[in-house]
Every structure is written in C-alpha cells, then in structure tokens.
Amino acid sequence: xxxxTEEETRALFEKLSKYIGxxxxxLIERPDGAYCFRLHKDRxxxxxxxxxxxxxxxxxxxxxxxxxxxxxxxxxQKFRLHITALxxxxxxxxxxxxxxxxxxxxxxxxxxxxxxxLGRITESTSQYQGVVVYSMADVPLGFGVAAKSTQECRRMDxxxxxxxxxxxxxxxxxxxxxxx
Amino acid sequence: MGRKLDPARxxxxxxxxxxxxxxxxxxxxxxxxxxxxxxxxxxxxxxARRRAAKRRIKSVKLQTNKNSRVLQKxxxxxxxxSEGANKKAKLQVGHQAGFSDxxxxxxxxxxxxxxxxxxxxxxxxxxxxxxxxxxSDGEEGSMDGMVDDYGASSSSDEEELLPIExxxxxxxxxxxxxxxxxxxxxxESPPHQQEEDTDKDADxxxxxxxxxxxxxxxxQEIEKEVAQAPDLQLIHQRIKxxxxxxxxxxxxxxxxxxxxxxxSLLRRDLAAYYSYSDFLIGKMMDLFxxxxxxxxxxxxxxPRPVTLRTNTLxxxxxxxxQALINxxxxxxxxxxxxxxxxxxxxxxxxxxxxxxxxxGQYMLQGASSxxxxxxxxxxxxxxxxxxxxxxxxxxxxxxxxxxxxGVILANDSNADxxxxxxxxxxxxxxxxxxxxxxxxxxxxxxxGGFDRVLLDAPCSGTGVISKDPTVKTNKDEKDILRxxxxxxxxxxxxxxxxxxASETGGYIVYxxxxxxxxxxxxxxxxALKKRNVRLVPTGLDFGKEGFTRFKExxxxxxxxxxxxxxxxxxNMDGFFVAKLKKFSNAxxxxxxxxxxxxxxxxxxxxxxxxxxxxxxLPQGRKQVALKAAKKPTAKQGLSAATPTKAKxxxxxxxxxxxxxxxxxxxxQKRTRPSKAAxxxxxxxxxxxxxxxxxxxxxGHQ
Numbered sequence: 001x002x003x004x005t006e007e008e009t010r011a012l013f014e015k016l017s018k019y020i021g022x023x024x025x026x027l028i029e030r031p032d033g034a035y036c037f038r039l040h041k042d043r044x045x046x047x048x049x050x051x052x053x054x055x056x057x058x059x060x061x062x063x064x065x066x067x068x069x070x071x072x073x074x075x076x077q078k079f080r081l082h083i084t085a086l087x088x089x090x091x092x093x094x095x096x097x098x099x100x101x102x103x104x105x106x107x108x109x110x111x112x113x114x115x116x117x118l119g120r121i122t123e124s125t126s127q128y129q130g131v132v133v134y135s136m137a138d139v140p141l142g143f144g145v146a147a148k149s150t151q152e153c154r155r156m157d158x159x160x161x162x163x164x165x166x167x168x169x170x171x172x173x174x175x176x177x178x179x180x
Numbered sequence: 181m182g183r184k185l186d187p188a189r190x191x192x193x194x195x196x197x198x199x200x201x202x203x204x205x206x207x208x209x210x211x212x213x214x215x216x217x218x219x220x221x222x223x224x225x226x227x228a229r230r231r232a233a234k235r236r237i238k239s240v241k242l243q244t245n246k247n248s249r250v251l252q253k254x255x256x257x258x259x260x261x262s263e264g265a266n267k268k269a270k271l272q273v274g275h276q277a278g279f280s281d282x283x284x285x286x287x288x289x290x291x292x293x294x295x296x297x298x299x300x301x302x303x304x305x306x307x308x309x310x311x312x313x314x315x316s317d318g319e320e321g322s323m324d325g326m327v328d329d330y331g332a333s334s335s336s337d338e339e340e341l342l343p344i345e346x347x348x349x350x351x352x353x354x355x356x357x358x359x360x361x362x363x364x365x366x367x368e369s370p371p372h373q374q375e376e377d378t379d380k381d382a383d384x385x386x387x388x389x390x391x392x393x394x395x396x397x398x399x400q401e402i403e404k405e406v407a408q409a410p411d412l413q414l415i416h417q418r419i420k421x422x423x424x425x426x427x428x429x430x431x432x433x434x435x436x437x438x439x440x441x442x443x444s445l446l447r448r449d450l451a452a453y454y455s456y457s458d459f460l461i462g463k464m465m466d467l468f469x470x471x472x473x474x475x476x477x478x479x480x481x482x483p484r485p486v487t488l489r490t491n492t493l494x495x496x497x498x499x500x501x502q503a504l505i506n507x508x509x510x511x512x513x514x515x516x517x518x519x520x521x522x523x524x525x526x527x528x529x530x531x532x533x534x535x536x537x538x539x540g541q542y543m544l545q546g547a548s549s550x551x552x553x554x555x556x557x558x559x560x561x562x563x564x565x566x567x568x569x570x571x572x573x574x575x576x577x578x579x580x581x582x583x584x585x586g587v588i589l590a591n592d593s594n595a596d597x598x599x600x601x602x603x604x605x606x607x608x609x610x611x612x613x614x615x616x617x618x619x620x621x622x623x624x625x626x627x628g629g630f631d632r633v634l635l636d637a638p639c640s641g642t643g644v645i646s647k648d649p650t651v652k653t654n655k656d657e658k659d660i661l662r663x664x665x666x667x668x669x670x671x672x673x674x675x676x677x678x679x680x681a682s683e684t685g686g687y688i689v690y691x692x693x694x695x696x697x698x699x700x701x702x703x704x705x706x707a708l709k710k711r712n713v714r715l716v717p718t719g720l721d722f723g724k725e726g727f728t729r730f731k732e733x734x735x736x737x738x739x740x741x742x743x744x745x746x747x748x749x750x751n752m753d754g755f756f757v758a759k760l761k762k763f764s765n766a767x768x769x770x771x772x773x774x775x776x777x778x779x780x781x782x783x784x785x786x787x788x789x790x791x792x793x794x795x796x797l798p799q800g801r802k803q804v805a806l807k808a809a810k811k812p813t814a815k816q817g818l819s820a821a822t823p824t825k826a827k828x829x830x831x832x833x834x835x836x837x838x839x840x841x842x843x844x845x846x847x848q849k850r851t852r853p854s855k856a857a858x859x860x861x862x863x864x865x866x867x868x869x870x871x872x873x874x875x876x877x878x879g880h881q
Contacts, residue, residue, distance in 0.1 A: 047611070048611075048612075050586075050587060051587050051612060051613075051614060054563070054587045054589065054614055054627070055614045057626065057627045058589075058614065058616045058618070058626065058627065059618075059626070062616050062617045062618050062626075063614070063615075063616055063617075064595075064598050064601075064602060064615040064616060064617050065602045065605075065613075065614070065615040066613075066614045066615070067611055067612075067613075067614075068606065068611050069602075069606065084606040087606075087609050087611075104535055108535060108538060135535060137503070139535060139536070139539045139541075140539065141535065141538075141539070169535075169538035169539055169540075169607070170538055172538055172603050172606070172607045173533060173538070176599055176600060176603040177599050179599070179602060179603050179606065180602050180606070
C-alpha cells in the first residue's frame, strides 16, 4: 500500500473528471476528516485517514481491501473505474441518464442503453461524455459514455445506442471475484 | 439422503375438500374405490346416503360379474317401489328401522335419538351381512309412529348394541380401505356430533389399547428388519408410540424391559428415520427432552424462511418494502425485535438479483445472524474486530449500526470467502472497513486494542442442518472436539485483542451456529476460567438460557445469561450467543486447580496491572506457543479445519438467488403461508399482529 505517484494521480483524476467534473474537489476536501487515495495491489482505494492508520498495521500480503475501491491500473498504466466507485460518482455526477423500467434489466446484464430504453437525459450532454445511469426511481445503476449528444438523441431510431455501457451494478453478481 | 426424498414414503393422495365440489370427480372415484357396504351404513346423513346410493349404482354398473348384475336388477326394482312396496320390504327386513329425509325434516324433536337408533339398526344389519347398503332406503315412511317409542325407550337397548358397533368400528379400522364417504359425512352433518362423540370414545379406547399393545421388538425382529429395507411408515409409528411410553414410563411400560431398551430402540429408529449418524442422534437426545426432540429433528427437514435486512445506509425499510412489493414480492416485517428485518414469503422475481439488491438496499441474511450483532451493540466511532466475517452479513450490519463511522477490521482465514465479503461490503456502501486475511488465532499479535470483538466461530453447523444436511452424517465426536479446541483458541485471542480500558466498549460477543454444548457453554466456561472476563446479559429478550449444567459437566452459574435459539421454537437457525465483558487486561497465570469452579480465576498475578491492550501480551502468547509446540499434529488438523466454516458456502448468496429463481414459477398461487413460517421469537407474544401487517402494506400503497 502506497500513495499514488504523479502520473497515477493524473490518470485517476482525468478519469474521474469525465464523470464528476470539478466536483473532485469535494472528494478530497471533506468536512468529516481527511480522506486520501491509496494504491494496493494495482487497485486504487479511497479511504479516511483513520482507516488508513489501522490498515497500516495489517501485513501487506494479508490485506485484501480497505475503504472503497475506485478502480485499478491496467498493465499499461491506464486507469479503469470499477462499479464500486459508483457510490461516490452518483451524488456528484454532472450528466445523468435515466433508463425506463423495461430497459433496466438489459442494462444490468451489461448491454448498452438503446434509444427505446432512454427515459430522460441531462440537457447539453455532449458526445462521449461520461454519464451515470439511473433507473426511473433514481437508483444509480451504473455508468457509461454518451454515444450521442442530447440533440442527436432526439432524432435517433429506437434501436440506436445512446449510452455505451462501462460498468453496472450487475457486476456485483457477475464479476464478484474480480471486483477488487 | 433426506427423508423427503424417499420415494417409498408417499403422501396419501385423494380428493380434498375442494375436489368434492367438482362434479364428475366423485363419480370417477367411485369407479376406483371398491364398494364397501359395511362402512357406509353407519352414521350416514340422509343426503349422503342418497348420494352414496347413486354412486354405488354407478360403480356396480361398472362391475362385470353376474352377481352385481343381479343385484342391480333388484336394486332398480327397489328404487321404483312405491311406499306400499316399502312396507313389504320392511317385512322382509324385519326389525329394521330408518328414516328418510322427508321425515327427518319435520320429525325434529326426536331427531338425534332416532338417528342414533337408525345407525344401530344399520349396524345390526351389517352384522347380518345380507343387506345391501341401499336397503335402508326401503324403510322410509314406516317410522311415523315409532319415533316416540324410540325416543322414550330406555338406553339398555343401546348399551346392548354398542359392542356390535364397536366391533364394526374395529373391523373398519383394520380394513385398510380409506373411506372417502365417511370423511365427507363428518364434515357435512353436524347433528351427528353426539354419536360421533361416542365413536371418538371408542376411538380413544382403541388408541389406548394400541398403546398398551406397543411392545419392544425382539432381537430377531430387529435383525430381520436390518436385512430388509426400512419401512419408514412403521418406524415413524414406532417412534411415536415409543415416545408416548417413555413420557409416562411407570404406567405404560412393558414389564421386564428397562428404560434403556426403549431408549436404544428410539435412538436407532430416529437415526434411521431422519438419517442421522448414531453419534449425532445420541448428542441430540442428550440435549433435548423427548417432547422437543422430534420437533427439532422435524424442523431440520424444512428450510427456514427467507429473510432480508434493510441496509439503512441507503434506504429505509418502508421504502424498500414498497419497492419490493411493486416487484411482486410478498413480505412482512420480521418481528418486533428487529427494525430492519423483513420476511419474504414468496416472490415473482429472484429475490437475490433485483435491482434493489444490486443497488445495495438490502442483504439476504438469516434472522439468527442479526442477533449477535444486536448483542454486540456497536457504538459510533469505535474500533471493532469481526474475526470470522465471511460472507460479510454481520460485518455490514455492524457498519450500518455505526453509520459508517469508526473502523471495522473484517478478518477471515479463508481467502476464497473474502471475495464475497468485499463484494457485499462495496455493494452495501460500507466504507469504514478494512478486510484482512489472517488466522484469527494470531490476532492480538496482528492488531489489538479493539473496543468490541465479534467472534462468529467456525463450528460443526449442527444448528443449520436444514441448510446443510450433510452434517447429519459426516460429523463425529472428533470433529466436534476439534471445533471446540479451535473455538477455545479463538475466544482467547478475541478476548486478548479487546481493550478493557475502553470507555464505551470492552465487550466480546461469541456466537456459533451449533447447538452442541461442547462448542458453546464449554468454550465460554473455559474463557471465564482463563481470562479476566465475565458474562453480561446479551440484551436479547428472547431465546432460551444457556445450560449451567449438562450431564457430568458443571459450568459457571452466570452462563444463564447466554442465549440459545432453536429452529423449532424460534423458527430460525440453531444459534448460540454469549456476551462477555473484559474487566482487566491482565492475563491470569495458568490455573492449576481446574476444579475451582467459582469466580473466573482472579488469582491472577497482577504483574502488569494496566498494560496497554494494543501491546503484545508476552505471557499468554508464550503459553499458547508452548502449547502449539507440544501438539504439532493437532495444530495441523486444526488449520485444515479452519476453512470449513459450516455456516454456508462462500457463494451462499448465489445459492439463495438460484433458489429464488426456482421459486419463481410457483407464484401464481399467491397463497400466504401460515404464520408459522415466520421466525417468531417468544412464540405468540412476539408475533406482529395481523392488523399491524395490514397497516404497513397500506402505508406503502
């Protein structure tokens, strides 16, 4: 377990800013104590200093997880967000997409969101913008990338993809072993 | 394996109450059932008699033999007979008497009396054997004058006839043929109750007779039985009889046989019927009184209800219940004692894969696993250790009670099972947890100074046989003792990792999903002797008190404050919860005199009166290390046993999901199971009332 290096921090923040923009500030400067990012076995964890203190006592090979896992660095040093980061992305998300109840299931199985399943979308979403996907009952379901801007979405045919799938909460069941 | 799977034991099938209402079914059935004239003559209501007659006409038609054809002719003729002709018939029959419907309708004053008479006469005709059942139709109209006579007649007649009645009754009982008409009539005709009472008396007497007749099978009989495949029906009956005798042994015993003989037979029968190993049945018989034993074994055959815990970090129970009801899940609050639990009766969707589940709004969790956390009562901003945490249900409940403040160290010795812990904690939005993979026995060395420790020790799993029936056969004395030894090591290291000087805490909760005394009271008693701890009330207002004495063992009297939970009394998994308070960080020196059963060894040498708990405790560890060095083989066995925590496989959640998928099809019925399906601690008292449940549902809609 160690703090992130310069490049790692940049990769992480670039990725995060695609979804929550300048709200990253709120993740680091919190009123309820100091929080930090730590790297452990190529995974990035977000945790409070208090937990960090306790975790330093645990031998490194015996440490499995601490705080919340945000994602991992691939072998090529790219950062990949995991679904476990959703708890922190959803409240701060700038661009949101709501899917209809009929399309919920399909998205939770790892499929892209089609125009027919699109319930609502934040105005002024641009193409390839990171978005958080919600159900109509405002339950966060995952996140993805907008395939089309809001304007273009209006005149798409129903079977066209509007949001590319990146992660969904169905992965808690499908990929439990590789989650962290 | 299980009794349920046995193809030989078939439940009797036949038309139920509802089937009766379908026309045609009874006619068909009449074709299958042999006409049984003897049975039906007795206590038939007029309607039933008429129907029976019709039915029989049809069944007789089906028969091809000549006899029946002749009878048919006679009967057809009789049906056509006028009232005048009836009188002739009556002459033939002689002293027979009976009532038609018309008469019965206006002859109310002497009705019951007259009917009973009629039945007796019918019984008489039975004994004659000449009469067909429909013959009684022939006597109608002739009784006008006789009602008063019979009504006023002395009972001597009746008493005379009763033995005959009895005899016919006995015949009926012996004849195996199940009479559908009979049961129909009992439902139909309330005016018959009086006579039914007399029948019941006769029944009771018969029962007593059979009980008295219960004799121990001789050695030869048993040998013969062993050679054959076991007849489960017979064994079941024998178990019942045997228990009845044992409960009133002095009066019902058979001379010349000791209680031991009865008990050994019972033990053998139970082991065969419920397919337990002989060892485990013996243990269970020691543990439960005979009256409870069968209940316990029986409840191990049925699964416990599916329960879930609301994750209050993300939602409220009311909202969750509403969301799930909208998905077609039929649920109720768990009980008064839990503010977050819900019981699922049935569901049209897999309950372990709803979007609500994936969003972390609830956790599938047995009702019993909420209890130790409630006993632990974690406070905000504490340091808490969960020694054996997989699959993370209790850990997340602790985090939920602490509102994600403080720190939890979730530890488990099995790396595979930690995957599910990590998944569950992230899904439920728990952020204050460190997950580690250490051997619990090394604990104060890794980290100490916790405010509270929850030790959900690996155990033999004898409380969760309904979940894992393999326990029935694959556990023996050695396994139990091996578990107990491991548990003793774990409880000592759990106690050592607690800081007694903590302002808010200093508590240890020890729980197992076993019902064995060796793994529960014995372990806690051992800890009381070895460390400066005392038992405190668990804060759970239901459950049975722990044993303070068991067979030859005598435990500390404070073990009364521990709690035991059983499947048959509380409808949750068998469970044991003990809460300990550590009052000094000093470790008492090894006590030589084991028989000092009083206060938990306070003759501790107060060498280091107040060492910081976080510091390693050299003396105790050295002892443990010495012990370990002495018994290397035992250690190896233990480390092998460590991962076999029988509480459920690492993919327990997934299994549940699959189970709920398979349940999907049966939702059409939408019948709400009986109240008994709900875990209800404290019996009737603690059950939420029906009206309350309604209120909850209405509140959501």
